[in-house]
Amino acid sequence: MVSIVIGPILFGFLFGLVLGTRIRRKEENSFKFTGSAIVALLIGSLLMSLDLGQFPFYADLPIATAFLSAIIGILIGSLLFGSSAKGDN
Amino acid sequence: MVEDKNKVESQSNLEAKANWNSKGSSPILRIMAYPIAIIMMAMGVMTILGGHITPGGGFQGGAMIAGGIIFGVLVYTLDGTPIKISHEFISTLESFGAFVYVILGLIGLILTGSFLYNFGADFYSLVPSTIQMIFHYPDVTNAGIVPYLNIAVGLKVLVGLSAVVIAFSQFKKLGED
Numbered sequence: 001m002v003s004i005v006i007g008p009i010l011f012g013f014l015f016g017l018v019l020g021t022r023i024r025r026k027e028e029n030s031f032k033f034t035g036s037a038i039v040a041l042l043i044g045s046l047l048m049s050l051d052l053g054q055f056p057f058y059a060d061l062p063i064a065t066a067f068l069s070a071i072i073g074i075l076i077g078s079l080l081f082g083s084s085a086k087g088d089n
Numbered sequence: 090m091v092e093d094k095n096k097v098e099s100q101s102n103l104e105a106k107a108n109w110n111s112k113g114s115s116p117i118l119r120i121m122a123y124p125i126a127i128i129m130m131a132m133g134v135m136t137i138l139g140g141h142i143t144p145g146g147g148f149q150g151g152a153m154i155a156g157g158i159i160f161g162v163l164v165y166t167l168d169g170t171p172i173k174i175s176h177e178f179i180s181t182l183e184s185f186g187a188f189v190y191v192i193l194g195l196i197g198l199i200l201t202g203s204f205l206y207n208f209g210a211d212f213y214s215l216v217p218s219t220i221q222m223i224f225h226y227p228d229v230t231n232a233g234i235v236p237y238l239n240i241a242v243g244l245k246v247l248v249g250l251s252a253v254v255i256a257f258s259q260f261k262k263l264g265e266d
Binding site for chain 2: 005006007008010011012015016018019022023024025027028031033037041044045048052055056057058059064066067070071074085086087088
């Protein structure tokens with residue numbers, strides 16, 4: 001039975017969530033994050049996390065859980081709070 | 090006549106320099122910069138969270154996250170970037186990072202007499218086991234409070250470097266006003 005290390009998953013998700021609150025999904029003059037774009041980004045980041053591998057001594061999963069949970073956190077934070085993000089320039 | 094022509098030319102040169110990205114970045118940059126900025130930020134988070142067992146840490150990871158934010162500002166300009174960093178957000182994260190760092194140090198000072206004592210790992214058995222359990226980072230390396238310090242430093246660095254670039258990008262605008 002492999003015990004999953006929850007530290008990088010939990011804190012990666014929280015950190016990503018905080019960063020994601022400032023990211024607008026649909027901004028004029030830039031790439032639009034539609035549903036299909038989110039799926040493409042998730043597949044790409046899953047492949048990246050497989051290639052990056054887990055931290056040393058963390059023998060639970062073969063993927064970089066901190067990276068993947070940060071991506072998921074950024075996307076969820078952006079979906080929930082990103083539309084109300086405003087810069088003050 | 091010649092002077093007027095030179096004046097007009099220098100005026101147009103000045104306007105072109107002031108609004109350097111008026112025609113927008115190339116379509117390739119506009120399509121790719123946004124997802125790459127997100128991936129850079131996630132890599133920064135990974136670098137911060139691996140700071141106690143791999144090369145990197147709070148400063149390096151924070152700089153990578155700031156790199157993602159700066160990339161957005163460079164490609165889309167400050168008005169058009171999808172990553173909206175406000176002054177309130179910057180000041181909140183900066184204050185929170187400093188607060189967490191100082192509080193973790195003071196807890197060690199109060200409990201053991203040493204500032205920044207690693208009471209999450211407690212190698213010298215100086216703190217009660219309950220406190221040690223609460224602040225123990227949940228992984229297999231017995232890192233204690235070191236990852237939390239990395240997170241605090243990462244928050245400070247990411248907003249600090251982003252603020253520098255945002256301020257630099259607005260100097261010309263402030264001069265015009």
